Amino acid sequence: MRTRDSVDAVIKAYDIRGVVGDGIDVDFVRDTGAAFARLMRGEGATVIAVGHDMRDSSPELAAAFARGVTSQGLDAEMLGLTSTDELYYVSGARNCPGAMFTASHNPAKYNGIKLCRAGARPVGQSSGLATIADDLVSGVAAFDGTAGSVTDSDVLAEYGAFLRSLVDLSGIRPLTVAVDAGNGMGGLTVPAVFEGLPIEIRPLYFELDGTFPNHEANPLEPANLRDLQRFVLETGADIGLALDGDADRCFVIDEKGQPVSPSAICAIVAERYLAEHPGAAIIHNLITSRAVPEIIAENGGRPVRTRVGHSFIKATMAEEGAVFGGEHSAHYYFTEFFNADSGLLAAMHVLAALGHQESPMSVMMERYDRYAASGEINSRLENSAAQAERTEAVLGAFADRTDSIDRLDGVTVSLAGTPAWFNLRASNTEPLLRLNVEAPTAAEVDALVTEILGIIRA
Known part of the structure; x- marks a missing residue:
């Protein structure tokens, strides 16, 4: 019998993730497949699509999940090596639930499962994960009926064609695009998506390797962008794209080898959508730059602020x-992509914007960078009590300088007399307290970061 603590340790707010052999193993995953299938059968599903990334543990875990699915009378459609957004495509296009085996940007020892309902609708803690956790603790009820079957499908070409149908790149000027796949799934999906377009791909680390021999597939960490920054300059590329391990996030490097803020990417894509959909709602999470809602409003759109996390955004x-x-983490969500996120679809919008004008990337993006930002800075605090105590200590230190405190997700503190703000929030997947700071100048950002980290890490 599993304990509640062991289950809660790996079932997070919006996915399942942990160290393989320590919380995540074949038995756990098989029973999770059964619990998910039981939940989906109650909603009328008959088949569940299952994809996996290139981690060494992923094929075995995906197969175990399929055994759990079929034990509950549902069929399992095995997609094999797949990016997360490719799995979402199948879920949306075929209107079936899905399960993606990946730990995204986490190191090789981790694995996990991203679950979705038919139509790529999210499964989070309040929309199914808590029910699955209860079943895993109490034991999944057996199904008194015929077992389901397992079939194999290859949908890569179909997925690539669908993305190309959503963004017209046929009329852009020729572009040289450097892409760092980080030995992740982008090495498989990028060639399929950009096939036949006026784009010359310069590949870096396209070999699928779940041990991540070159660097972690986490472009949010500046150290993991350095190889691409050098590569852009070496190849004379117009733009660089960095993908995470499961290729659902995309970071951008300009032609000078400098990172482009994900908030700026959000703003430029928002402008493109508002040109086609005047007055539409655009979602941004509370960590994106204040420039994002400003630009949305300036273009006649309606900015809607939300919590961090894909299940919250999709809902x-x-x-x-x-x-x-x-x-802020370079997840981008699209109405025509079933409200799901796709790093490559975001990249295609940026390439369309770049290719339909003559300015280099650095010049094109200048008007979107209005403030200086720290990026996400993590501090390891092993339990929630310590995180709460340090957060309250920071609030106390800033009490006489605070204009407002928002508790939508962690605490967002707006400082009096300035556009500066900071957010402190606990990670949903790791024992970390995350800090984001934005201010009018880099010097102001540095001063705030130094002061806040001095309290957190004391």
Whole structure:
């Protein structure tokens, strides 16, 4: 019998993730497949699509999940090596639930499962994960009926064609695009998506290797962008793209080898959507730059602020009828992509914007960078009590300088007399307290970061 603590340790707010052999193993995953299938059978599903990334543990875990699915009378459609957004495509296009085996940007020892309902609708803690956790603790009820079957499918070409149908790149000027796949799934999907377009791909680390021999597939960490920054300059590329391990996030490097803020990418894609959908709602999470809601409003759109995390963003997209949504972490969500996120679809919008004008990337993006930002800075605090105590200590230190405190997700503190703000929030997947700071100048950002980290890490 599993304990509640062991299950809660790996079932997070919006996915399942942990160290393989320590919380995540074949038995756990098989039973999770059964619990998910039981939940989906109650909603009328008959088949579940299952994809996996290139981690060494992923094929075995995906197969175990399929055994759990079929034990509950549902069929399992095995997609094999797949990016997360490719799995979302199948879920949306075929209107079936899906399960993606990946730990995204986490190191090789981790694995996990991203689950979705039919139509790529999210499964989070309050929309199914808590029920699955209860079943895993109490034991999944056996199914008194015929077992399901397992079939194999290859949908890569179909997925690539679908993305190309959503963004017209046929009329752009020829572009040289350097892409760092980080030995992740982008090495498989990028060639399929950009096939036949006026784009010359310069590949870096396209070999699928779940041990990540060159660097972690986490472009949010500046150290993991350095190889691409050098590569852009060496190849004379017009733009660089960095993908995370499961290729659902995309970071951008300009032609000078400098990172482009994901908030700026959110703003440029939002402008493109508002040109086609005047007055539409655009989602942004609370960590994106204040420039994002400003630019949305200036273009006649309706900015909608939400919590961090894909299940929250997707749910809000549906509730608000939004056409696009963006996060600080380079997740971008699209109404025509079933309200799901796709790093390559975001990249295609940026390439369309770049290719339909003559300015280099650095010049094109200048007007979107209005403030200086710290990026996300993590501090390891092993339990929630320590995180809460340090957060309250920071609030106390800033009490006489605070204009407002928002507790939508962690604490967002707006400082009096300035556009500066900071957010402190606990990670949903790791024992970390995350800090983001924005201010008018880099010097102001540095001063705030130094002061706040001095309290957190004391």
